[in-house]
Amino acid sequence: MDFGESFQMAVKTLAASKLRSGLTMLGIIIGNASVISMVGLGEGGRLYINQQLQSLGPNILFIVPGNRETRRLGGLETSRNLVLADAEAIAQQVPSVVDVAAENTTPGLITFLNRNANASVIGTNPAFITVRNFTTDQGRFLGDLDMQRNSAVAVLGNALAERLFEDQVALGQSIRVNNVTFEVVGVLAVQGSNLGVNYDDAVIIPITTQASRLVGRTSPFGIEVSFISATARDSESLQTAEFQVTNLLRLRHGIVDPAEDDFFIQNQDTLLSIADTITGALTLMLAAIASISLLVGGIGIMNIMLVSVRERTQEIGLRKAIGASQQDILLQFLIEAVILSAAGGVIGTLVGVSGISLLSLLTPFEATASGAAIVLAVGVSGSIGLFFGVIPARQAAKLDPIVALRSI
Structure with missing residues (x-):
């Protein structure tokens, strides 16, 4: 069986269980939308802070009372x-x-x-x-x-x-x-x-x-x-x-x-550098937190695929009895897992981009959908489907056709 036939069969199988497929994709959808939204929010925050600092005036220096070390250590008493x-x-x-x-x-x-x-x-x-x-x-x-x-x-x-x-x-x-x-x-x-x-x-x-x-x-x-x-x-x-x-x-x-x-001086370039460092760290933190939902979505795909293997024991036994190889069975289940995760990634991307657009309308942040974040989120979600789909696919491929046919 070639790749095209395996892909068509995987699509038909998933389409036959629309509710289960939709719920399985939900974790990936939420994960992708969260990652893209959080990265967009962080980028919007960075742009907003930079605009605020730029609006202070061009080539500006700020002379502030107090010792720099005292302020850095959080001293309350500032001369x-x-x-x-x-x-x-x-x-x-x-x-x-x-x-x-x-x-x-x-x-x-x-x-x-x-x-x-x-x-x-x-x-x-x-x-x-x-x-x-x-x-x-x-x-x-x-x-x-x-x-x-x-x-x-x-x-x-x-x-x-x-x-x-x-x-x-x-x-x-x-x-x-x-x-x-x-x-x-x-x-x-x-x-x-x-x-x-x-x-x-x-x-x-x-x-x-x-x-x-x-x-x-x-x-x-x-x-x-x-x-x-x-x-x-x-x-x-x-x-x-x-x-x-x-x-x-x-x-x-x-x-x-x-x-x-008893004073210290900050220039605009220093303030911009500090702001970029802080917002960059916050963006990474938000993206890391949002990525946890992608992991949860991958585990959900693995669980559903394991259940699917048990439910389709007879189908696997019949296919192997008429000549399907272990590679054919493995390929079909991997394709199903990748389709679920990739489709969830695409839908999650659309939801995330829509969320960013809504955020830009409702807040002063000019949040933008990062192309790198979209490519990374969709790529990671597809990889997650492939990774978490291996275990159930291998289990299906190794199923003994004689044992499977006995359950008919």
Whole structure:
């Protein structure tokens, strides 16, 4: 019997027991769909995080207070030793840096008439909008005169402006931030979340005004900041800018031993590398967990095929009695197992791709079906069918025709 005849016979046999064949394929279907969906989800998460980091601004450096080792070990007590004067010194004395923004974030209660909203209050300087690559939708951003005069002016995030003013014009309106009156001079375009802060739901004010009217001076060295962000001239200048900023801050803070640094610097490339490493590991973990269902599906195929051998003892005995060889019987049962697993793999792929498309519609993740994941999942499912089909196929091939015919 050639391969074509064995294939036709295997298809007819499986078609005769549609419910059993469908249930047997279910484990493979779930396994393939899970693997493809999990890999797609991981890839979508990686793209989403990269987009968020890219949106922070081009060629950007982040100077954060505290020792790198302390933060790495999970230290809760982080010294707050960066001040506005540090940011101003970087802007004036580091030639490889174009713009520098200082930022300090505190919670606040924002009030307009009888409407209240809890939002982040971000104190910063005019360079913030350039460094972070933001744009205004209405009005203007903060200016140098606002900083010098400690002006009570505010720029609202897009979502916060809609919540407070609904259909009214926000520009020129007066709001209260922690019971201090501010004039709205601008509204940001939609920006989304960055570094744990939702800028669409925030109010931005001059950092000097924040220090003098809202939080006070909490550092004896000047106006305290949460972190400083700086833009290098170009991507080739990032390393130079990091080196120059490090030396300047060590000089200003009186640090001789680098191990005693009370700040550390992260550049965008480093953040992207860390994000890729983490999301890659998570994707592998998710795929490994989902692959367990493929193994369970393979075991299910083996169990059903073993039952099928017992039920088809008479058929096997008759075929061997009329001249079918062990290889013919072995081939037919292997083909049946491979058909079940491959068909389950194809259906599971369709389900997985559909799930990824639905995920892209319902979440901000731009999840995509990885071609490599599809080929791997279908190939593995077919191999699983072949592997787990060997035992029942060998059992059927070795069946003694005399013993089989006695059961007729």
